[in-house]
Amino acid sequence: MKSILLFLLCSFSLLAQQKPNIIFIISDDHTSQAISAYGSKITKTPNIDRIAKSGAILYNNVVSNSICGPSRATLLTGKLSHKNGYKENEKVFNINQPVFPEELQKNGYQTAWVGKMHLGALPNGFDYLNILPGQGHYYNPEFIDKSNTKTRYEGYVSNLVEQFSEEWLGKRDPSKPFFLVVGHKATHRSWLPDLQDLGAYDQVNFPLPANFYDTYEGRIAAADQDMTVDKTMVLREDLKIHANYDAPGNNGLYNRFTPAQKAKFYDYYENKVSKEFDEKKRSGKALVEWKFQRYMRDYLATANSMDRNIGKLLDYLEKTGLSKNTVVVYTSDQGFYLGEHGWFDKRFIYEESLKTPFMISYPGVIKPGTKVQEVISNIDWAPTLLNIAQTKIPSEIQGKSFLPVLTGKVSGWKNESYYHYYEYPQPHHVAPHFGIRTAQYTLVRFYGPLNAWELYDIKKDPANMHNVYQDPAMKSVVAQLKKQLKQQILTYEDDEALKIMDAEK
Numbered sequence: 220m221k222s223i224l225l226f227l228l229c230s231f232s233l234l235a236q237q238k239p240n241i242i243f244i245i246s247d248d249h250t251s252q253a254i255s256a257y258g259s260k261i262t263k264t265p266n267i268d269r270i271a272k273s274g275a276i277l278y279n280n281v282v283s284n285s286i287c288g289p290s291r292a293t294l295l296t297g298k299l300s301h302k303n304g305y306k307e308n309e310k311v312f313n314i315n316q317p318v319f320p321e322e323l324q325k326n327g328y329q330t331a332w333v334g335k336m337h338l339g340a341l342p343n344g345f346d347y348l349n350i351l352p353g354q355g356h357y358y359n360p361e362f363i364d365k366s367n368t369k370t371r372y373e374g375y376v377s378n379l380v381e382q383f384s385e386e387w388l389g390k391r392d393p394s395k396p397f398f399l400v401v402g403h404k405a406t407h408r409s410w411l412p413d414l415q416d417l418g419a420y421d422q423v424n425f426p427l428p429a430n431f432y433d434t435y436e437g438r439i440a441a442a443d444q445d446m447t448v449d450k451t452m453v454l455r456e457d458l459k460i461h462a463n464y465d466a467p468g469n470n471g472l473y474n475r476f477t478p479a480q481k482a483k484f485y486d487y488y489e490n491k492v493s494k495e496f497d498e499k500k501r502s503g504k505a506l507v508e509w510k511f512q513r514y515m516r517d518y519l520a521t522a523n524s525m526d527r528n529i530g531k532l533l534d535y536l537e538k539t540g541l542s543k544n545t546v547v548v549y550t551s552d553q554g555f556y557l558g559e560h561g562w563f564d565k566r567f568i569y570e571e572s573l574k575t576p577f578m579i580s581y582p583g584v585i586k587p588g589t590k591v592q593e594v595i596s597n598i599d600w601a602p603t604l605l606n607i608a609q610t611k612i613p614s615e616i617q618g619k620s621f622l623p624v625l626t627g628k629v630s631g632w633k634n635e636s637y638y639h640y641y642e643y644p645q646p647h648h649v650a651p652h653f654g655i656r657t658a659q660y661t662l663v664r665f666y667g668p669l670n671a672w673e674l675y676d677i678k679k680d681p682a683n684m685h686n687v688y689q690d691p692a693m694k695s696v697v698a699q700l701k702k703q704l705k706q707q708i709l710t711y712e713d714d715e716a717l718k719i720m721d722a723e724k
């Protein structure tokens with residue numbers, strides 16, 4: 220009897236162990252153009268690339284609302300912004316709604332979120348939380364736990380996020396599978412690299428994107444924004460030109476250093492960068508292009524520490540043998556402009572901010588080197604993770620599992636994604652818009668302060684420079700896409716968009 224019990228117990232724990240662990244690494248504003256696995260020539264991300272090499276890389280993973288908090292709310296709920304209620308940044312996530320990690324918990328998973336979350340509330344579904352309050356800080360950040368207790372730690376945020384992730388992995392119950400979200404603050408504005416990465420890209424002269432001096436013909440919303448390197452990027456706060464290290468203002472950005480950190484930071488940004496800025500007295504195009512170079516240097520140097528720490532985490536998984544049964548995802552909450560259209564920031568349905576990097580390794584299931592071209596949305600992330608965990612997908616989730624796409628066992632994937640952006644006018648004056656992205660086209664309707672339709676042929680015009688909505692040759696394409704868009708609006712029950720569509724007739 221005893222041996223039968225023992226046998227049953229062993230078989231049970233073996234079965235339980237067969238469910239894969241999942242580590243979901245989500246950074247902030249880190250875009251595909253800055254990842255070498257996506258072919259970036261301006262930088263190297265050797266550790267993020269390891270995930271792509273050992274699994275699948277997605278070339279058309281798009282978000283449904285290109286902004287930080289709303290993207291994470293969609294990750295947690297598998298629902299579009301109008302359904303989960305989190306349409307704009309800096310709001311409070313409604314925690315009285317189902318989130319998918321609760322399903323994982325019900326199915327025996329331990330769940331944890333470490334690092335950046337930024338939802339204004341602590342959602343259910345996590346056994347362990349050690350997260351940055353709000354945007355968090357790059358240097359000597361506070362973290363809050365499940366009971367909302369705040370603790371300040373000395374050090375650089377990417378190192379601390381990695382350290383706390385490993386610590387949780389070390390103390391979890393090893394008899395249960397786990398789901399861990401690693402939320403990186405990098406590469407969110409304002410870009411503060413780790414001390415060892417200061418000046419890492421000073422010898423690089425970054426090529427200006429071909430459309431850096433975009434004049435926005437045929438695109439009234441693009442002409443109306445406030446997010447250019449030229450006019451919006453601030454010399455003092457963004458680029459650290461004579462930053463005020465002691466002022467309590469600047470959101471406390473530059474007054475958090477230890478004396479040793481401050482000395483190094485000051486030595487680089489004040490004695491070197493600001494001094495060179497003063498001496499050259501640039502203006503006009505020379506100044507804009509210098510700002511672009513500084514932006515790229517700061518942004519990419521900030522990513523260096525994150526990539527290094529992702530490498531540490533992957534090494535830890537290998538060292539402990541966890542890598543054999545652990546799915547690893549790397550993604551960002553959305554893409555970002557690295558000077559395309561003259562911009563930084565995100566928000567628009569245009570390609571650079573619509574797409575987000577996504578790679579996933581799943582040993583024994585996803586073939587290493589898999590390249591995925593299908594259009595996949597961030598509403599599909601939650602159901603896919605539930606599918607990987609062999610857990611039922613609640614019917615209210617609006618996305619679909621794309622696990623069959625990753626394993627090549629799918630035909631007739633939907634290949635279209637719905638988009639709706641809301642936040643206006645602050646902080647970047649981007650008009651609200653909704654639209655559809657298919658394998659070939661983006662059709663978008665701007666509304667609110669201005670009214671305009673735009674159509675882009677992604678295959679011919681991946682930079683979204685030529686709005687061909689009025690082109691008579693596109694008439695039938697427009698009609699077809701409007702039909703598909705209307706169908707999406709009905710399926711997803713977006714009443715606000717429906718009213719605007721219906722008012723057109």
Ligand code: CA
Pocket residue numbers: 247248286287288552553
């Ligand atoms: Ca973001």
